[in-house]
Amino acid sequence: xxxxxxxxxxxxxxxxxxxxxxxxxxxxxxxxxxxxxxxxxxxxxxxxxxxxxxxxxxxxxxxxxxxxxxxxxxxxxxxxxxxxxxxxxxxxxxxxxxxxxxxxxxxxxxxxxxxxxxxxxxxxxxxxxxxxxxxxxxxxxxxxxxxxxxxxxxxxxxxxxxxxxxxxxxxxxxxxxxxxxxxxxxxxxxxxxxxxxxxxxxxxxxxxxxxxxxxxxxxxxxxxxxxxxxxxxxxxxxxxxxxxxxxxxxxxxxxxxxxxxxxxxxxxxxxxxxxxxxxxxxxxxxxxxxxxxxxxxxxxxxxxxxxxxxxxxxxxxxxxxxxxxxxxxxxxxxxxxxxxxxxxxxxxxxxxxxxxxxxxxxxxxxxxxxxxxxxxxxxxxxxxxxxxxxxxxxxxxxxxxxxxxxxxxxxxxxxxxxxxxxxxxxxxxxxxxxxxxxxxxxx
Numbered sequence: 342x343x344x345x346x347x348x349x350x351x352x353x354x355x356x357x358x359x360x361x362x363x364x365x366x367x368x369x370x371x372x373x374x375x376x377x378x379x380x381x382x383x384x385x386x387x388x389x390x391x392x393x394x395x396x397x398x399x400x401x402x403x404x405x406x407x408x409x410x411x412x413x414x415x416x417x418x419x420x421x422x423x424x425x426x427x428x429x430x431x432x433x434x435x436x437x438x439x440x441x442x443x444x445x446x447x448x449x450x451x452x453x454x455x456x457x458x459x460x461x462x463x464x465x466x467x468x469x470x471x472x473x474x475x476x477x478x479x480x481x482x483x484x485x486x487x488x489x490x491x492x493x494x495x496x497x498x499x500x501x502x503x504x505x506x507x508x509x510x511x512x513x514x515x516x517x518x519x520x521x522x523x524x525x526x527x528x529x530x531x532x533x534x535x536x537x538x539x540x541x542x543x544x545x546x547x548x549x550x551x552x553x554x555x556x557x558x559x560x561x562x563x564x565x566x567x568x569x570x571x572x573x574x575x576x577x578x579x580x581x582x583x584x585x586x587x588x589x590x591x592x593x594x595x596x597x598x599x600x601x602x603x604x605x606x607x608x609x610x611x612x613x614x615x616x617x618x619x620x621x622x623x624x625x626x627x628x629x630x631x632x633x634x635x636x637x638x639x640x641x642x643x644x645x646x647x648x649x650x651x652x653x654x655x656x657x658x659x660x661x662x663x664x665x666x667x668x669x670x671x672x673x674x675x676x677x678x679x680x681x682x683x684x685x686x687x688x689x690x691x692x693x694x695x696x697x698x699x700x701x702x703x704x705x706x707x708x709x710x711x712x713x714x715x716x717x718x719x720x721x722x723x724x725x726x727x728x729x730x731x732x733x734x735x736x737x738x739x740x741x742x743x744x745x746x747x748x749x750x751x752x753x754x755x756x757x758x759x760x761x762x763x764x765x766x767x768x769x770x771x772x773x774x775x776x777x778x779x780x781x782x783x784x
Contacts, residue, residue, distance in 0.1 A: 343499025345637045346421055346644040351656045358633040358657075360501040365629055367505075367512040369622050373683055374516050376618060379533055380611075381685040382524050388684065389607045390470030391530055392614030393463050396598035398478060401450055404584040405486045409439055410632065411580035413493030414639040414721055415572075420498050420558075421643025428498075428558055433565035434576055435490055443486035450479045461595065462602040467610075474530040481538025488541055491548035494559055496636050503555075507547045515540035582725035583635075586716060586732045596736075597755055600743035609752055612694035615680045619699060623668045627710050630657045631717035638721030647779055654718055654774075661710040665703075672696075672703040694752060701756050708763040715770040719777065727773035731766040738762040 345353055380388040412435040419427035450457075454476055458468050488511075492504035515536050522532030552559050601609050634657060641649045680695040681687070716728035739758050746754035774780060 343501075345499060345640045346646055346649070350649055350653045351660075354630075354633055354637055354653055354657060355660075357496075357499065357501050357636070358629050360505040361496070361632055362625060362629045364505040364508045365625050366622075367509050369618070369625065371512045371515050372621070373618055375519055375533055375537075376614065376683055377685055378516075378519050378523055379530065380683075383529060385607065385611055385684075385686060385688075386467065387470055387530055388614065389464075389610045390467045391474055391533065392610050393461075393467050393471045393598070393602060394458070394475040394478075395614060395617065396594040397457065397461065398475065400595050401446060401479070402482065402485060405439075405443060405446065405482065406489050406584075407586055408442060408580040408584035409435070409486065409489040409493045410635060411583035411720065412438065412490070412576050413497040414579055414583075414635055415576050416494060416497035417636050417639035417721070418643040421640035425558060429561045429565045430569065430572055431576070432494060432559050433561035434568050434572055435494065436487075436561075437566060437568060438573070438576060438580070439486055439490045440483065443483040447479060447482055450482075451476060454479065461599040464602060464605060464607070464610075467607070470530050474534050477531055477534035478537060481534075481541065484538055484542035484545055488545040488548060491545060491552060494552070495548070495556075496632070497639070498556065498558060499636075499640075500556075501633075503551060504548065507544050507551070510547070511540045511544040514543060579720060579723075579725050582729055583720055586720075586728045594739065596740045596743040597758055600747040601752070601755060603747070604751060608688055608690045609694060611684055611686065611688075612680070612691045613698070613755070615684045615691070616695040616698040618683055619676065619679055619695070620702065623671070623699070623703060623706070624709065624713075626661050626664045627713035630661055631713035633657070634714055635717040635721040638718045642722045642779060647781070650718065650722060651780055654714060657714055658711060661714065662707050665706040665710055668706055669703045672699045676700070698752075698756050702759060705760045705763060708760075708767050712763065712767050712770060715767075715774050719770070719773060722777065722779040724773060724777060724779075727769055731769045734766040734769070735762040738765055 343353070343357060345357065376388065376391075379391055412431070416428055416431045416435065419431055455468075455472055458471055458475075463471055488507075492508075495501070495503050518536035518539060519533055522528045522536050526532060528535065598613075601613050634653065637653055638650050641647075641653075676699050677692050677696050680692045684691060686692070712731070716731060719728055738761055742754050742758040742761070746758075
């Protein structure tokens with residue numbers, strides 16, 4: 342466990358963030374390996390089928406992940422305040438609410454999946470493969486939810502290493518099962534889906550057993566499961582805020598995916614899938630520092646140390662801007678080779694389209710860096726409204742682009758959608774953080 346309320350801020354933040362970064366790298370490594378295996382052994386149509394569901398997958402799983410991260414902030418605040426009784430009640434509530442929400446999402450999403458895919462203009466030659474793949478992913482989403490619950494709880498008490506260890510193990514298991522199911526058993530896209538959910542379930546089991554043996558502070562009894570109305574209200578307020586923040590972003594991406602699908606060109610779908618995989622790596626520090634700052638700010642809010650919060654925000658912003666400069670350099674040098682490596686394609690249109698997307702968007706990466714840091718920091722200090730307002734602006738912008746500009750500008754509209762949204766959505770965050778009473782030491 343690591344107390345983030347004492348000591349030099351940047352070394353503490355970096356020490357906490359590095360294991361999260363390594364974990365995200367392994368997740369990306371698996372995602373890239375999965376893309377490569379599907380593309381090489383099942384062909385570009387199968388890869389396009391999987392890619393056609395990626396934004397929808399990010400929307401649903403992103404909401405659940407955001408919600409669990411929100412629940413964990415309540416635990417982090419209690420840990421910062423050194424209130425062990427409150428920690429146990431918050432942990433119990435996290436598991437109960439996490440399981441309930443994931444089951445509801447599973448039933449609803451599986452029941453309407455084909456209708457959703459049709460609504461997103463998924464090409465007819467891809468829709469069956471997309472349905473078969475994503476239905477299995479959705480049926481196993483509770484496993485992913487429970488792993489993220491455990492990982493969030495570990496991070497809330499300052500342990501970012503344990504989730505990393507189990508994630509690394511899960512990644513290699515996932516790749517091994519991918520090869521076995523796709524290449525060995527010839528299960529097609531269903532094999533890739535089964536590999537994903539089985540490795541996630543294994544990760545949860547390992548994390549839960551370790552939590553029971555290692556961290557008594559996270560143990561809870563029957564009396565703790567009797568949820569208090571005030572606690573449930575607080576957890577849903579911040580959990581839904583972070584979940585909606587994530588899902589609003591991804592709903593916009595789903596709208597863009599529908600616009601891409603409407604172009605009726607499988608090369609665009611494959612190119613966008615590859616570009617998004619690469620951009621996930623390029624933006625990795627944004628996500629990592631965002632997750633870190635939610636915990637850092639939550640603990641320091643509980644300890645009533647606003648000066649540490651302000652200092653931490655400035656320091657991680659500078660670090661991420663340095664990273665942004667390197668990503669611009671990469672996008673103008675090695676990106677075409679990265680696209681070819683990931684997709685196993687020789688289609689020049691795929692390579693050129695993905696490269697163009699990244700070369701334009703990376704020029705404005707310093708804005709989403711600020712966005713990720715501020716909106717997670719604000720969640721950590723109790724502002725659940727401003728981040729959602731900001732994300733709503735992004736959603737509106739993407740929907741407008743998908744509806745009105747894509748039919749006119751084609752893929753160029755997709756390229757410009759996110760940079761335009763970033764400029765708009767950062768404004769309420771900058772205003773909100775400047776006026777926040779916690780940051781200014783009023784509360």
